[in-house]
Amino acid sequence: MDWLMSAEVYNTILVGSFVYAAFILVGAFLSKAPYGRFGSEGAGLSLSPRLGWFLMELPATLSFLWFYLHGKNASEWVPMIFLGVWLIHYANRGFIFPLLMRVASGSKGTFGLLVVVAGWLVTTLHGYLNAVFISHLSTHLTPDWLSDPRFLLGMAIYLFGFVMNVHSDAIIRNLRSKAEVESGERIYRIPQGGLFRYVTNPSYFTELVSFAGFAIATWSPGALFVLFVSAANLIPRAFQVHRWYLNKFDNYPRERKVLIPWVL
Numbered sequence: 001m002d003w004l005m006s007a008e009v010y011n012t013i014l015v016g017s018f019v020y021a022a023f024i025l026v027g028a029f030l031s032k033a034p035y036g037r038f039g040s041e042g043a044g045l046s047l048s049p050r051l052g053w054f055l056m057e058l059p060a061t062l063s064f065l066w067f068y069l070h071g072k073n074a075s076e077w078v079p080m081i082f083l084g085v086w087l088i089h090y091a092n093r094g095f096i097f098p099l100l101m102r103v104a105s106g107s108k109g110t111f112g113l114l115v116v117v118a119g120w121l122v123t124t125l126h127g128y129l130n131a132v133f134i135s136h137l138s139t140h141l142t143p144d145w146l147s148d149p150r151f152l153l154g155m156a157i158y159l160f161g162f163v164m165n166v167h168s169d170a171i172i173r174n175l176r177s178k179a180e181v182e183s184g185e186r187i188y189r190i191p192q193g194g195l196f197r198y199v200t201n202p203s204y205f206t207e208l209v210s211f212a213g214f215a216i217a218t219w220s221p222g223a224l225f226v227l228f229v230s231a232a233n234l235i236p237r238a239f240q241v242h243r244w245y246l247n248k249f250d251n252y253p254r255e256r257k258v259l260i261p262w263v264l
Contacts, residue, residue, distance in 0.1 A: 057093050171194055
């Protein structure tokens with residue numbers, strides 16, 4: 001275990017992780033990951049959306065906890081604050097979000113098993129790179145850091161992104177009524193309100209905003225990796241989702257941007 005906590009091994013894994021993220025970016029532009037609206041019932045090895053999301057995100061929590069608790073600064077106040085932020089974030093993403101999904105009754109698995117397996121490597125790296133830096137390698141995460149402009153700005157950005165991400169997910173979830181879920185119907189509607197007034201993919205946008213804020217607040221290369229690999233996955237998918245809406249609905253609002261309000 002000690003060798004994984006060393007700066008030399010950490011830096012090597014960090015470089016390799018960014019290279020891996022670059023491959024993810026290329027792959028995401030070339031094909032659509034088989035989950036969500038791009039998943040096919042019964043196609044190959046697939047899981048239910050709830051189980052797929054839960055399993056894919058689970059290593060981010062387990063990996064972070066394991067490596068965090070082995071850090072020499074695990075009991076210090078500032079690392080513990082970031083431990084709390086991480087656990088709350090992934091409690092929402094890995095447990096609450098899939099639990100609240102409104103999956104049509106009787107539907108078959110649409111979450112590709114390969115997506116889960118590929119996600120395990122990424123989410124395990126999420127946990128390792130952030131936990132080791134925050135609880136073991138960092139030297140700046142002392143009580144003085146709580147008054148540093150980077151911490152204050154980063155946390156403000158993170159909180160905005162997190163709250164708006166939860167709000168955007170709720171809008172999407174409520175497009176399908178409970179009656180439709182029970183009947184097994186799969187009806188698609190145009191989401192309205194919130195950040196959907198400006199972009200097609202506010203959940204992706206706010207996820208990236210959250211990670212950008214976390215990267216600033218921790219001043220961590222591990223958090224920068226999370227932001228980069230998330231962008232590598234979500235930006236190509238955002239364009240794919242935007243095209244899907246334009247093809248699906250003749251009355252889709254043409255003024256909506258793909259991902260970033262008023263910009264992209």
